[in-house]
Amino acid sequence: MFYIYCPYCGEHREEEEFHPKGQAHIERPKEPEACSDEEWGNYLFFRDNPRGVHHEMWVHAVGCRKFFNMTRHTVSYEILETYKMGEQPSITADSQNPPRETVPVSHPEGVRA
Amino acid sequence: MSNAATFDTRTDTAIPVESPLAYSYRHSGAPRAGDSSRLQLRERAMLGHLILRGGAIVLDEAVRDVLGLNLPGQPQALVQDASGERSIQWLSPDEWLVIVPGGEEFPLETKLREHLGSAHFAISDVSGGQTVLELSGEAAQELLMKTVIYDVHPSNFPVGKGVTTIFAKATTIIRRPSEERWELVVRRSFADYCYRWLLDAAAEYGVNVEQ
Incomplete structure (x- = not known):
């Protein structure tokens, strides 16, 4: 069972x-009529399935009945943070996992990293 | 004054009125344990329930002028007047539950509508949809501990708090208006279920049902 922090309650x-x-x-x-079928299909049906940090929407159905966002780790299921709608995640x-570019690595010429 | 259509749900004609638990009293009875009782159960039926929705600042001003109570701004807060008969409870950031003695809800709704004028708000009379069950006695907290998923320990549930949570399998508002009293605001359709659950769970404490 999760023990979830509701940002509204x-x-x-x-x-x-x-x-x-x-x-x-x-x-x-913004303009559904201007979308290609692929863009509209991606919006409607296709979702991310990452291994690692994932942002989800939850609703406090019994309680304040507000929607909020939650950052969760899909491997450990750990809840990293919850935040209100309209806010951006801090995690x-x-x-x-800092992107590779920030870590200075010298690659010898002609060798793939 | 907004142009919303309102009407008093209480009629003047003599229609026999039954509390939401009338059926339960007939079919499940109302046990009397006498002096050995550690738990008293009482229904406070036919009260006036109003749901207020809108911005906290606008509603606070109207409620203070009309009802003389502050709108609780903090989550899970419950405020009541000196007599304890009128109360306002925080339900969500833009929603509050007002409970007043039966018959006062329509005049109150009318006055609030007049006061709020063209502000952005909603008032719903839900008096017919829910009822209040009152628990008192030394075993009340113990009974809640084995029934609800919320932590009702006094350190987490002081007087003046009210939460919406799950009682057995039913959505219920649990409030603590005073040290020894707990109130359950349940849906009318779940009243019989909650009553029978309470009788069963409270049998070991010698429940005393006051009608």
Whole structure:
């Protein structure tokens, strides 16, 4: 069982009070008529399935009945943070695993990293 | 004044009125344990319940002028007047539950609507949809401990707090208006289920049902 911090109620509650609602931060295209079928299909049906940090939307169904976002690790299932709708996560895949470019590595010529 | 259509749900004609637990009293009875009882159960039926929705600042001003109570701004907060008969509870950042004595809800709704004018708000009369069960006695907290998923220890649940959570399998608002009293606001359709659950769970404490 998860013990989830609801950012609107300001306290931890049992998972039984919540429902997961899928991937967070999915933005509806501004002009649906101008979308190609592929863009519209990606918006409607295709979701990320990362190994590692993932942002999800949850709803406090029994309680304040507000939607909020949660950052979770898909391997350990650990809840890294919860934050209100409209806010941006402070923990992202990049902040957890810094991109390779930031680590100075010298590659000999002609050898693939 | 907004142009919302309102009407008083209480009629003047003589229709026999039954509390949401009338069926339960007939079918499950109302045990009397006498002096050995460690738990008292009482229904506070036919109260006026209003749901207020809107911005906290606008509603706070209206509620203070009309009802004389502050709108609780903190999550899970519950405020009541000196007599304890009128209360306002925080339900969500833009939603509050007002409970007043039966019959006061329509005049209150009308006054609030007049006061709020064209502000962005919603008032719903839910008096017919829910009822209040009151638990008191030394075993009340123990009974809640084995029934709800929320931590009801006094350190986590002081007087003046109210939460929406799950009681057995039913969505319920649990409130603590005073040191020794607990209130359950349950849906009318779940009243019989909650009542029978309470009788079963409270049998070991010698429950005393006051009608």
